[in-house]
Amino acid sequence: MSRISIKRVFSTPLTRFWRGVLIAVFLVLFSGTTVYYLLTGTADRPPELASIGFQFVLLACYGILWLLISDWLEAKRAAPAQAFWHVLVAGAVAAVLCLGVLLIPGAFTEPGQPATVTVYIKSALLAVVVIGFCFILVLRFRDLVRFRRTKKGERNWKLLLVFMLLSTSVGFAAEGALPVLIQSIFTVSTILPALALITINVFRISWIVHMPARQKAFVVLLGLLVLGGLTGVWGLPADAPISLHPDVLAPYLIYYSIPLFIFVLLSLVFGLLYTLSSVLSLIFHLPTSEDFRRSVDEIAAMQSLTALVREAVDFDKLAARIVATPVEAGRANAAWLAILEYESGSLDPKIVATHKISAEKAGTFFNTSALYNEVAGSREPVVLQHVAADHRVAKAVGKETQSLVVAPLSAHTEVLGALFVTREVAHGFQQDDLEAIRMFAAQATLAIENARLFESKIERERLARELGIAREVQQRLLPQSLPQLDYMSLAASSESAYEVGGDYYDILQLESGKFAFIVADVSGKGTSAAFYMAEMQGIFQSVANITPDPCQFLHHANQALGNSLEKNVFVSAIYGLVDYTREELVLARAGHCPAAIVNTGGQARLLRSRGIGMGLDRHELFGNTLEVEHHEFQPGDVVVLYTDGVVESRNAVGEEFGYERLIAAIQRHRHESAQALHDLLLLELNEFRGEQDTYEDDRTLLIMKWHGASPRPKTKQRPSNTASP
Amino acid sequence: MSNFSVAFRTTGSVTILALNGELDAHTAPELESAIQHCKNEGAYNIIVSGAQLDYISSAGLGVFMAFIEEFRTLGGDIKIAALQPKVFNVFDLLGFPLIFSIAETEEAAVEMFSKGTTHN
Numbered sequence: 001m002s003r004i005s006i007k008r009v010f011s012t013p014l015t016r017f018w019r020g021v022l023i024a025v026f027l028v029l030f031s032g033t034t035v036y037y038l039l040t041g042t043a044d045r046p047p048e049l050a051s052i053g054f055q056f057v058l059l060a061c062y063g064i065l066w067l068l069i070s071d072w073l074e075a076k077r078a079a080p081a082q083a084f085w086h087v088l089v090a091g092a093v094a095a096v097l098c099l100g101v102l103l104i105p106g107a108f109t110e111p112g113q114p115a116t117v118t119v120y121i122k123s124a125l126l127a128v129v130v131i132g133f134c135f136i137l138v139l140r141f142r143d144l145v146r147f148r149r150t151k152k153g154e155r156n157w158k159l160l161l162v163f164m165l166l167s168t169s170v171g172f173a174a175e176g177a178l179p180v181l182i183q184s185i186f187t188v189s190t191i192l193p194a195l196a197l198i199t200i201n202v203f204r205i206s207w208i209v210h211m212p213a214r215q216k217a218f219v220v221l222l223g224l225l226v227l228g229g230l231t232g233v234w235g236l237p238a239d240a241p242i243s244l245h246p247d248v249l250a251p252y253l254i255y256y257s258i259p260l261f262i263f264v265l266l267s268l269v270f271g272l273l274y275t276l277s278s279v280l281s282l283i284f285h286l287p288t289s290e291d292f293r294r295s296v297d298e299i300a301a302m303q304s305l306t307a308l309v310r311e312a313v314d315f316d317k318l319a320a321r322i323v324a325t326p327v328e329a330g331r332a333n334a335a336w337l338a339i340l341e342y343e344s345g346s347l348d349p350k351i352v353a354t355h356k357i358s359a360e361k362a363g364t365f366f367n368t369s370a371l372y373n374e375v376a377g378s379r380e381p382v383v384l385q386h387v388a389a390d391h392r393v394a395k396a397v398g399k400e401t402q403s404l405v406v407a408p409l410s411a412h413t414e415v416l417g418a419l420f421v422t423r424e425v426a427h428g429f430q431q432d433d434l435e436a437i438r439m440f441a442a443q444a445t446l447a448i449e450n451a452r453l454f455e456s457k458i459e460r461e462r463l464a465r466e467l468g469i470a471r472e473v474q475q476r477l478l479p480q481s482l483p484q485l486d487y488m489s490l491a492a493s494s495e496s497a498y499e500v501g502g503d504y505y506d507i508l509q510l511e512s513g514k515f516a517f518i519v520a521d522v523s524g525k526g527t528s529a530a531f532y533m534a535e536m537q538g539i540f541q542s543v544a545n546i547t548p549d550p551c552q553f554l555h556h557a558n559q560a561l562g563n564s565l566e567k568n569v570f571v572s573a574i575y576g577l578v579d580y581t582r583e584e585l586v587l588a589r590a591g592h593c594p595a596a597i598v599n600t601g602g603q604a605r606l607l608r609s610r611g612i613g614m615g616l617d618r619h620e621l622f623g624n625t626l627e628v629e630h631h632e633f634q635p636g637d638v639v640v641l642y643t644d645g646v647v648e649s650r651n652a653v654g655e656e657f658g659y660e661r662l663i664a665a666i667q668r669h670r671h672e673s674a675q676a677l678h679d680l681l682l683l684e685l686n687e688f689r690g691e692q693d694t695y696e697d698d699r700t701l702l703i704m705k706w707h708g709a710s711p712r713p714k715t716k717q718r719p720s721n722t723a724s725p
Numbered sequence: 726m727s728n729f730s731v732a733f734r735t736t737g738s739v740t741i742l743a744l745n746g747e748l749d750a751h752t753a754p755e756l757e758s759a760i761q762h763c764k765n766e767g768a769y770n771i772i773v774s775g776a777q778l779d780y781i782s783s784a785g786l787g788v789f790m791a792f793i794e795e796f797r798t799l800g801g802d803i804k805i806a807a808l809q810p811k812v813f814n815v816f817d818l819l820g821f822p823l824i825f826s827i828a829e830t831e832e833a834a835v836e837m838f839s840k841g842t843t844h845n
Contacts, residue, residue: 521783523783523784523786523787524750524783524784524787525750525784566791567790567791567794568784568788568791569787570783570787570790570819572819590820591818591820592818593818594818608818610820611820612819612820612821612823612824613820616819616820616821617823621823621824625820625823644783644815648782656811697782
């Protein structure tokens, strides 16, 4: 089985086995010593040496009892109030048992006379009851003394037990086994330190601080009962045979064992003093415990508010928490929160949350706007110690709101709102209340700002996602690839200043074998321009096939756009047709930047025909003023179409790229392929612009390079195309 | 911050709005509110002077479009005067001269009002 080890035996909680063993050993020793006495020295005191050995056996016996009680109490650790209650109950039980034992007939006849058998049995029974009670007393108070454990405290407690044990040695001396001198040394060196240690330990009452006020009063009552019980025994009759008076009990204990009697005395002194110090401290603490409780509540309330700062909560929950905090912290009877409407930007604060008062009452009794305006102006709390006297408070103000503090929720740049707290008494707010309320307001401000930041972050992310989708959709409205033609090569690109833009270009191969092209620019940038750009795309894709003629197309487009464009929005465009068979370019310009044409010789031309932007005139003027421009292609001709984002691009010193630079660049690179020319133009443009990441305006570039009619017949070409004039 | 401003002047029954700086999407609302102000005051004869106007974007041009019809219905007009060549080019490209009276100088624009010449 398990190895026997001292540590196993003495460490609590005991195993079931060792508990059984210890109980058995205790019973054997207890009855054994009693029987031994009965056999050897009932008539007189036993021989001295035998007595010392006997006392050691007794001490061992009660040591086991200590262990057993300690183990028993360990299993049910007691809160401070319970500890006193347990002591009280144990005392009562012990008193009843003592009285029961005393009822057994037979008493000390005369002091010094040999005792009878019954006296010894009574002594043994009384001893076990009284010592058992003392053990419970000391062990229960041990939990209180060690409530807040410190190294020093633990040491003092252990020393106390050691010296109480050593003090019992005085009893050996008292048995007459030692000379007087040694006896005195024993007394001084053990009892005095024990008493000193008792004094030190009785002041370890830190459990009082953490006790709620009502419980304190209850513990005072229990403590007084314990004190009364311990000291009250002296008030009992001392000459009656059946009495708990010490004069009655002491002879039995002394007769039984002087060392144990000394231990009992020290235990009782400790218990008495500890109860006394506890009761007195509790009484002195009672008046301040309300303040202490308040500060504890305040910390708890603050913590719950601070927790909200960190987590993202919905605003209503946050507001409810903000108004609950001052009330829970005991700084107010009611509170409400008025804040400026975040979205609407209204300057009138609105009550968004209340605690222990209805929003209706708060709003009718107090002029929220006027009070808010005052604190928003000064950024300092307003204190109305007597609300009835203030002009911003209704005459009919209720009894439950007699004094008021309005604290601004003062953020870095603005005042978000105000926290209103009231008390049901006039002059209800002291300086410390104001400081606490100011602190709550600061925390509330932080929490609200945090919540709003979070909200706007979510909103921003949502918008970014939406714009990302819009951008993708818009990109699909632009040609995904340009047609591959033998007689002409094409290159194009479009870049928006924002996620979406108002530039548009497109190419459409018509059934007639011609192809239509468009470059358009909606005035303004961003989302609204993007919608009109999409409309423009729809118009081009549907109208160009039906009425490909430039003038007719633009006229239709102008009418279609006129129905939807806002008054201050217009669309400039260049629309044209490339006729392969006639080797001709026909285009019209509706207010757009002129197309640039450069031939192989480097001669440049800007096709600046008359024409106003679409949407500028919705009547006859548009059609009447529109001119068509023709250009006969020569091999190597380069046509460059673009939006104003190209020519109006600026460099670091604010200079525009301009038409001259554009044409010069085209002339320089006119022999390159369409794609290479496109790339080189953009490269030059970006070099000119310098270290700018984004375009300040949408920009589009479309390059067409004419190679000349191929002698080979086109695979896709229909006979009718060549036949048409 | 904004590099755009509008100065008001009155010559007889004509209000001259002298623009200064760059008129783009950001500064357009300023001109808008300036013209709106004139309208509220009942000043329907307006000359927008561009002598100090260095740049105009399409959003800036939109402001003129927003009001012109209304002013003409009210019996007034918005005339544009003294544009710098580069700015005039922007107006010209879009065909503004076909819709608006654009004068070379403020005086010429004022004269147009006194003669009662309007477009269309």
